[in-house]
Every structure is written in C-alpha cells, then in structure tokens.
Amino acid sequence: MSGISARLPGRGKVTARTRSERRLGWLLCAPAVIAMLLVTAYPIGYAVALSLQNLDLRFPEENSFAGLDNYGAVLTSGLWWQDLFNTLFVMVISVALELALGMIIALVMHRAIFGRGLVRTAVLIPYGIVTVVAAFSWFYAFNPDTGFINNLPLIADDKAWFGERFSAFAVIIMAEVWKTTPFMALLLLAGLTTIDDGLYEAAKVDGASAWQRFWRITLPLMKPAILVALLFRTLDGFRVFDTIFIMTRGAQDTESVSILGFNQLISRLNLGLGSAVSVLIFLCVLIIAFVFVKGFGVRMAEGRPGS
Amino acid sequence: MQHRPREYAFWSIGMLIVLLFALLPVIWIVMVSLKPPNQITTGPGISFSDAFFPQDITFKNYETLFEGGIDQSPFIKPLINSIGIALITTLVAIVLASFAAYAIARLNFPGKTLILAGALAIAMFPAISTVGPLFDMWRSIGLYDTWPGLIIPYLTFSLPLAIYTLVAFFREIPWDLEQAAQVDGATPFQAFRKVIVPLAAPGVFTAAILVFIFAWNDFLFAISLTSSDASRTVPASLAFFTGESQFTQPTGNIMAAAAIVTVPIIIFVLIFQRRIVAGLTAGAVKG
Numbered sequence: 257m258s259g260i261s262a263r264l265p266g267r268g269k270v271t272a273r274t275r276s277e278r279r280l281g282w283l284l285c286a287p288a289v290i291a292m293l294l295v296t297a298y299p300i301g302y303a304v305a306l307s308l309q310n311l312d313l314r315f316p317e318e319n320s321f322a323g324l325d326n327y328g329a330v331l332t333s334g335l336w337w338q339d340l341f342n343t344l345f346v347m348v349i350s351v352a353l354e355l356a357l358g359m360i361i362a363l364v365m366h367r368a369i370f371g372r373g374l375v376r377t378a379v380l381i382p383y384g385i386v387t388v389v390a391a392f393s394w395f396y397a398f399n400p401d402t403g404f405i406n407n408l409p410l411i412a413d414d415k416a417w418f419g420e421r422f423s424a425f426a427v428i429i430m431a432e433v434w435k436t437t438p439f440m441a442l443l444l445l446a447g448l449t450t451i452d453d454g455l456y457e458a459a460k461v462d463g464a465s466a467w468q469r470f471w472r473i474t475l476p477l478m479k480p481a482i483l484v485a486l487l488f489r490t491l492d493g494f495r496v497f498d499t500i501f502i503m504t505r506g507a508q509d510t511e512s513v514s515i516l517g518f519n520q521l522i523s524r525l526n527l528g529l530g531s532a533v534s535v536l537i538f539l540c541v542l543i544i545a546f547v548f549v550k551g552f553g554v555r556m557a558e559g560r561p562g563s
Numbered sequence: 564m565q566h567r568p569r570e571y572a573f574w575s576i577g578m579l580i581v582l583l584f585a586l587l588p589v590i591w592i593v594m595v596s597l598k599p600p601n602q603i604t605t606g607p608g609i610s611f612s613d614a615f616f617p618q619d620i621t622f623k624n625y626e627t628l629f630e631g632g633i634d635q636s637p638f639i640k641p642l643i644n645s646i647g648i649a650l651i652t653t654l655v656a657i658v659l660a661s662f663a664a665y666a667i668a669r670l671n672f673p674g675k676t677l678i679l680a681g682a683l684a685i686a687m688f689p690a691i692s693t694v695g696p697l698f699d700m701w702r703s704i705g706l707y708d709t710w711p712g713l714i715i716p717y718l719t720f721s722l723p724l725a726i727y728t729l730v731a732f733f734r735e736i737p738w739d740l741e742q743a744a745q746v747d748g749a750t751p752f753q754a755f756r757k758v759i760v761p762l763a764a765p766g767v768f769t770a771a772i773l774v775f776i777f778a779w780n781d782f783l784f785a786i787s788l789t790s791s792d793a794s795r796t797v798p799a800s801l802a803f804f805t806g807e808s809q810f811t812q813p814t815g816n817i818m819a820a821a822a823i824v825t826v827p828i829i830i831f832v833l834i835f836q837r838r839i840v841a842g843l844t845a846g847a848v849k850g
Contacts, residue, residue, distance in 0.1 A: 401606060
C-alpha cells in the first residue's frame, strides 16, 4: 500500500511527523475509549465492591461489609443453578437452531436461482424489529385467550403454552431464533462468498456429490467465520432477557440469570446480592469467551461485534 | 445452467416459507391492533381465520393511545423519549466512532490494536452486570430517570459496533486523495475534514442506522434506569401498559403501539437494506 511505503523513510527514528501522527491518533480515539470505559470498566469494579456488602436499599441502615457472604448465598441457592441451567439450555438450543437455519438460508441466498433480494429483505425484518415487540407478538399468538396458534389444525385447542416449563421454553426459543437467525445468515453468507467457485468446479469434476462438497469444502473453509458468528451469538444468547421477561417473567421455572440479576437489583433493591449475581454472570461470559478462544481457536482478530 | 421446473418449485416453496415466517409476527401485530375488543379474545372452538383476522376493522386501539394529549396519553411521551434518545445516541456515537475509526484505519500509533480488542471485549460485555452499579451511581448523581442516563450506556454499548463498521468502510477509501491534499498543503485534520468525510459518508450513514436500531431496541437499561414517563422509552412503557379499566386487557393497545414503532422501522430497513447488509457484514471476513 502506498500509505506504508510513504512512511517507510521515517522508520527507525521518531520524526516530528510520526509524533504528531501518534498524538492525533490518541486524541481522536480518546473520547470513544473514555465513553466505552465509563460504563464498563468502572461499573464492573463498582459491582465487585457492591457485591462484598450487605446492601439492601429497602433497609439502608443495615449496610455492612459482607465479605464473600453474598457469593456464598447465591452459589448455595438452588435458584442460581436452576437459572444457569435455564440460560444455558435456551442458549445452546437457540444457537444450534440459528446456526442450522442460518446456514440453510445463507446457502439458499448464495445459490438462489431467483429472488435473492426478496429473501434478504425478508430476513432483515426480524433484525429491525424491537425484541420486546416481537416477544409480545409471539406471546399473544400463543396465548390461548388471544392467540391463533391453538386454532390451527393438529394443535390442542386449550394448550396452555406458558403454563408449563418446556412448552414455554419452546416458544421462548422460537422467538429468539426468529429474531437472531438473520444476523447469523448474513454473516455466513459473507463467509460463503469468499470461497473460490473453482474449488467446487474441481470437486465436481472429481465426482464429489453436493453433500461431500458441503462437508469437505464449504464447512472447513467457513470454519473461522462460523466460529466467530457462534461466539457472538452464544454470548448474546447467554444474556437472554427481553423475551423471557415479556413472556413469563421467569414463571414456570423459565428464569434466566439476567432476569435473576434484574429481580435482585431492581425489583428487590438488594444491591449486594444482585451485584454478586452480576459479577458471576460476567465471569460466565469470560469463561465462554475463553473456551471459544482457547478451545476452538477463534481468532479474535477476525471477529467483529454484531447486533 | 439449466433449471428444471422441480428446482423452481423447490426454491419457490423455500422462499415462501422464509418470507411467511419472517413476516408472521408483523402481520399478526397489525391484525390484532385492528380488532375491536370482543374479537381480540379468541379461544377454543374458533376457526383459524376468525382467530387471526379481524372481522370488523377499528382504529380505536390507536386512538386510545393518543387520547388526552401528551399529559394523559401513556404512549406519546415514551415515543418522544424513544426517538430523542435514539437520535442523540446515534449522533454522538457516530461522531466519536468516526474519529476513532479514522485514527485506527489511517494513522500509525501504538495502542490501536488494544483499542480494537477492547471494543470487541465491550461488545461481549453482559449489560446486566452494569445495571446495578449504574442504578446506584445514577441515583446519587441525578442521572436516574433522565435522557442522559440512558444515552450514556447506549453510547458505550453501540460504540464497538460503530467503530468496527466504520473501520471496515474507512479501510476501503482511496487514501491517495488524502495524501494529495496533504501534499497541497492541507494539515492532517484538514485532509480528514475536506477529503475523507465526503468519501466516508455512505459508511457513516450505515453505521448510524445500526446504532439507531440498537438504541431503539434496548429494553434492559430502559426498565432498570427509568421510573416514569420522563425518560421511559417505548419498549419499557409497553411492559407497563394497563387496560383502560381494571377489567380490560391492554392487548389491543400494546399491539397498536407495537405497530406504530415497528412499521416505520421496517419501511426504513427495506429502503436501506443494502446498506444494512453491508454494515452488518463489513469486515466480518477477511477479504
């Protein structure tokens, strides 16, 4: 690139031009960096501090240092483990479905004979809709008192979808999949378009079936794109909150860890216990990211934030 | 290549399913919002079409949303809050992100990899972990239940998306033009303002759409850091809607409000779909 070669003579010694370039670089990045740290680095430290106190805003005079008591209380409660299971359950199933559906939609868009634009338009609609709005729509659709789902053939007329744990999970997962598959499909499509068509032609000549071409060419070459998309969707899935809040508010044992944290912090105003939950959620996210980076070898340099 | 009729049928059916599934919740929102109260209630023994489509169309659900003007209506103030907060967030985020992305894409300075890595880490940060501290901090410094109280966290969590999108776009810009301007005597800042800004406008616009959709969509901060219509946005206010009386369900009103905040966004998304796709996938794969 011309930009690099133009700069080469300056290498080795720090010229005035280099110094002013550095200063400008830092100056331009500073506001964004400060804005990003303001609401992440400082609050997470503050959350750790809060989590070590007995701090219930309903009884402010009983504020005292608690050490790790809050963590003990959370980690020995059945509720935390139950909610962690719920969160992981919803996360794993919805991300798996999103990957499968996203891949199918991406392949359809990539190889479409016609109507590629139409499919792209369609998949962008869920992306643009407010999660809460979509959750309400699905909620009223499945609710026996207001919905139409129970009036479809083959479905029991009086099925109470939100009255039982796993049917409630099914609706929650479906709403999540509906909302986030488009993003997955678009990322996978971007990965697909970088694969050289010549590879498929060569494989075809060698007699590889469409199925073999998918498993032996498409998947291996798309592995980096798939893993990055999976990492971001997995972390997004772990934070699931809106859909569950609207549909069940955690009733029928469908509570996620984010709902648990919200209930402790905002509904019960127990900042000590709630912050312990927040810090534990943060640690879970770190572990998930670590597993992806170390275990699956996700190259973060290729990643990008989504949704 | 030749395509058999069977192949056409296969694509057509596949596309129809995708289209229907994507549109179903939107169509359903509009259907319910147009139903009179007695048809909103469905139940066993009703045919599918009677349950899905309104038998009589009414705009009553929309009218009640706006009844009583700005002071009485449960919807007008949240709508203004949503639009204002999302617009201000977008404006500030795009200005800050453009500066940072320009520096990262163009300038050589130590620490830019760290900034990109940090932005990526923040994109993975669980918002719920900051809700407690922000709730406490905002209450003590008076930002609780105010516009800035929501704009600040939205800014933080939309900046990574904006920076990554803009860096990807900025890397595509022909930089020789900037150097030509500098050769002609422009300072680096002048070169940025007069040459790069016009070239970068499409990318900036794309990033702005993504940030707006992000701020428009948020629910967790909106219910945690607000307590009244002074700053409650539409998604949060929907969760607090009540019926006209104790005995009526707010279903029709919620769906009418849902339609109002959904339909314009969908039209917008459809108009700018190429940009959104480009923005969502820019830099997603090395190419």
